[in-house]
């Protein structure tokens with residue numbers, strides 16, 4: 589494994605050029621890591637830019653006008669993304685989530701969606717192709733994304749109250765436009781829609797019940813996400829975390845809820861439905877801090893310029909773009925991906941929960957760079 593000199597544009601995170609094994613074992617559609625977790629989900633960040641400045645992800649005082657976002661030349665092209673995605677799919681990926689930054693800011697994203705929609709899993713099925721957006725331009729894009737082949741969509745929405753929402757996105761962006769985006773996505777058939785709310789105690793937790801009331805009765809899964817210590821810039825404190833157990837207790841006072849059994853391995857959310865007959869909609873909690881789910885984490889992350897990260901809290905990536913642009917063949921890159929995943933033993937949240945110092949002590953990657 590060789591340590592590479594990283595050009596200035598990508599000076600943020602260490603990445604090494606993955607070794608290409610001597611024997612190029614062909615992908616079999618099943619790839620296990622050291623904790624026997626199969627590779628299943630791939631999250632692809634298509635841009636490190638965003639038009640919001642949510643304090644838990646891209647605080648404005650750091651990601652300001654002087655911040656050096658990645659130049660276009662260092663981003664993977666759509667063809668490079670599709671080529672890598674096909675290799676991950678051959679290894680067993682069945683779900684691809686497009687993320688960012690804000691993915692809808694990447695021009696002509698529909699073209700990438702169409703390339704990915706052509707892929708078939710190792711077992712011949714269509715991929716579960718989804719995308720996470722802040723919803724700011726979704727109203728304009730929902731139809732064209734659906735036509736291009738997008739299956740589902742997740743919208744981040746941290747409050748219904750316009751004043752609180754504008755304060756949380758720190759870009760003075762009105763909540764009405766995001767709500768219009770969710771409606772447009774529903775009309776376009778991008779459902780069941782997931783709506784993610786990051787809950788920060790003392791900042792927006794008073795919005796928990798109003799959010800549930802707003803989406804109750806609609807084909808929407810509303811998930812409450814515990815505020816996480818991702819990256820190094822959001823000033824995370826445990827005091828600002830509202831444990832999911834408290835979220836469900838509050839909702840339980842307002843609505844009759846019943847648990848929904850787990851349906852897929854690697855599901856991050858615990859789910860509830862409304863007990864009242866005929867009421868559509870779901871509630872979920874994603875509890876990375878108080879109830880870690882690393883034991884069946886089957887997610888790989890590809891950064892905007894082609895670094896493979898094995899955990900949301902990782903510090904080091906594996907430079908697949910270097911192999912791509914260095915002339916490596918598909919068989920060589922696939923074998924290198926296989927070797928990297930087989931060496932994976934990440935379980936940051938689990939260790940954090942056990943009070944064990946997790947990670948390498950090096951700077952953790954920022955969420956806007958590899959997608960949440």
Ligand code: SF4
Pocket residue numbers: 876881882885886887898899900901934935936937938
């Ligand atoms: S902390 Fe890392 S290993 Fe654990 S669930 Fe999150 S991404 Fe997966």
